[in-house]
Amino acid sequence: MSRWGMVVDLRKCVGCQTCTIACKQTNNTPPRVFWRWVADCETGTYPDVQRSFVPMGCQHCTNPPCLEVCPTTATYKRADGIVDIDYDLCIGCGYCIVACPYLARNIVFETAPYYEAGLIPPEQVLAHPDRVGVATKCNFCFPRVQEGLARGLVPGVAPDATPMCVGACISNAMHFGDLDNPESNISRYIRENQTVRLSEELGTESAIYYIVQ
Amino acid sequence: MELVPAQKQRVWKTPAVVNFSLGGIGAGFYFLALFVNLPGDGNWLPALLSSNAAWLPMAFLAALFKLLGVALAGLGFIALTTEAGRPQRGINLFRHLRRSWMSRETLAFFLFVAFAGLDWLVPNPLLRALAALAALFLMLAQGFILYRARGVTAWNTSLMPLYFLTAGLMTGAGLLLVLFPLVNLFTPLTSSLSFAAAGILTAILNLALWLIYLRTPDAAFQNAVAALRAPNPFWQIVGIGHLLPALLLAFAWANPAAPLSAVLEIVAGGLLLFGGVRQKWGIILQAGYLRAITLATPHLPRALGRIPN
Numbered sequence: 001m002s003r004w005g006m007v008v009d010l011r012k013c014v015g016c017q018t019c020t021i022a023c024k025q026t027n028n029t030p031p032r033v034f035w036r037w038v039a040d041c042e043t044g045t046y047p048d049v050q051r052s053f054v055p056m057g058c059q060h061c062t063n064p065p066c067l068e069v070c071p072t073t074a075t076y077k078r079a080d081g082i083v084d085i086d087y088d089l090c091i092g093c094g095y096c097i098v099a100c101p102y103l104a105r106n107i108v109f110e111t112a113p114y115y116e117a118g119l120i121p122p123e124q125v126l127a128h129p130d131r132v133g134v135a136t137k138c139n140f141c142f143p144r145v146q147e148g149l150a151r152g153l154v155p156g157v158a159p160d161a162t163p164m165c166v167g168a169c170i171s172n173a174m175h176f177g178d179l180d181n182p183e184s185n186i187s188r189y190i191r192e193n194q195t196v197r198l199s200e201e202l203g204t205e206s207a208i209y210y211i212v213q
Numbered sequence: 214m215e216l217v218p219a220q221k222q223r224v225w226k227t228p229a230v231v232n233f234s235l236g237g238i239g240a241g242f243y244f245l246a247l248f249v250n251l252p253g254d255g256n257w258l259p260a261l262l263s264s265n266a267a268w269l270p271m272a273f274l275a276a277l278f279k280l281l282g283v284a285l286a287g288l289g290f291i292a293l294t295t296e297a298g299r300p301q302r303g304i305n306l307f308r309h310l311r312r313s314w315m316s317r318e319t320l321a322f323f324l325f326v327a328f329a330g331l332d333w334l335v336p337n338p339l340l341r342a343l344a345a346l347a348a349l350f351l352m353l354a355q356g357f358i359l360y361r362a363r364g365v366t367a368w369n370t371s372l373m374p375l376y377f378l379t380a381g382l383m384t385g386a387g388l389l390l391v392l393f394p395l396v397n398l399f400t401p402l403t404s405s406l407s408f409a410a411a412g413i414l415t416a417i418l419n420l421a422l423w424l425i426y427l428r429t430p431d432a433a434f435q436n437a438v439a440a441l442r443a444p445n446p447f448w449q450i451v452g453i454g455h456l457l458p459a460l461l462l463a464f465a466w467a468n469p470a471a472p473l474s475a476v477l478e479i480v481a482g483g484l485l486l487f488g489g490v491r492q493k494w495g496i497i498l499q500a501g502y503l504r505a506i507t508l509a510t511p512h513l514p515r516a517l518g519r520i521p522n
């Protein structure tokens with residue numbers, strides 16, 4: 001069985017936010033909801049400061065704090081490691097949002113338009129009423145991944161079987177693949193580079209690795 | 214290295230404070246009210262059916278003491294429904310009893326309601342004991358809910374369940390002291406001294422935990438609770454909400470015959486209620502910072518867009 005994960009090469013990310021927009025377009029997320037976002041980080045002390053960009057989102061943790069607290073089992077972990085939400089079970093209590101240490105989860109209580117005039121026709125067509133009043137987050141575009149697999153494609157290699165943020169990345173900084181396959185693209189990246197994961201001290205064992213050197 | 218600084222959580226707001234406060238007050242009150250000896254207990258039906266009108270007030274009082282705690286905890290749950298996105302699916306709350314403390318809290322609440330309600334209808338020591346256990350479990354479960362919220366630094370501390378237990382008992386004692394004149398009105402033989410003692414003891418225990426909590430030696434934690442360590446909230450909680458009522462109760466305890474002692478107990482009870490609610494409001498709304506996102510690396514690669522010196 002595959003265990004899907006991601007590698008982000010921070011040496012290549014230019015903070016263009018194309019991944020953010022690709023995600024919004026693919027998943028039709030409402031205003032102010034970002035399943036994929038890029039943190040614009042300033043580090044160091046003046047005058048020795050630097051600016052870096054770190055793509056963020058659900059880390060699809062091996063030990064997800066959100067899953068443990070969810071009272072309804074709406075948050076669940078698939079056999080392939082993807083942490084997902086069953087919108088039909090979720091009551092929108094927000095417990096997973098305060099349990100997640102990665103700011104990865106959102107909840108909206110009404111279908112909000114992007115423009116003051118109200119929902120424009122494309123928004124009306126692409127609205128997801130099932131996502132109102134429940135927690136939402138990145139799901140590694142698993143419908144795409146699954147469809148790709150059904151067509152015999154290799155996720156992380158074939159664009160049609162790969163999350164949209166990875167496929168849209170203009171600097172090839174983001175990679176997707178099977179963490180359990182030592183020959184996969186991302187296993188090779190992890191082996192050949194110095195990688196770290198977000199907030200590792202919490203023991204969540206995130207499935208997103210960041211190349212820092 | 215801190216990539217994204219800590220920021221206030223904006224999901225759990227006033228309804229959550231109401232739930233945690235009323236849940237604690239209701240459960241703590243029920244637990245302590247069991248020690249009030251009320252002659253009307255178990256006699257509400259005969260009183261209602263008989264023509265002996267003298268029993269009715271006492272039967273009403275017994276019902277009030279048995280059901281008020283349940284009603285308060287219930288109001289807390291109702292408050293939560295205004296915050297949840299899909300409250301009509303509330304039955305799903307029972308689906309994760311194996312791991313989620315919110316599921317367990319819900320179960321504790323319903324057991325509390327069921328046993329306390331049955332005990333009121335058919336007085337029975339076993340039902341009463343079970344209801345008391347459920348009430349204790351409800352207070353602990355609320356503390357565990359915050360403890361297991363790992364995204365919020367100031368909640369994710371093992372002190373939280375014990376703090377919620379003592380806060381629930383303290384505010385329960387507070388409500389009991391406020392309502393005690395009602396008991397004395399009908400049953401003057403009942404003494405409030407033991408409840409004054411309970412108020413002092415729980416206030417001291419809760420205060421000790423609060424001070425330990427505020428001194429948790431962690432930089433992120435200290436930043437999160439900075440607003441609670443500021444002079445105003447600190448003295449509101451410690452001074453007005455704990456020390457003052459403990460002193461008033463100690464005075465009333467030492468001088469039970471003093472004409473003012475009953476009034477002091479009522480005032481102290483009100484202050485204990487204020488202290489407990491103010492603490493929970495502070496924990497949820499003022500110290501509720503989602504933890505910073507960190508990356509364990511001394512340096513990040515420079516962005517390509519950096520302007521050279």
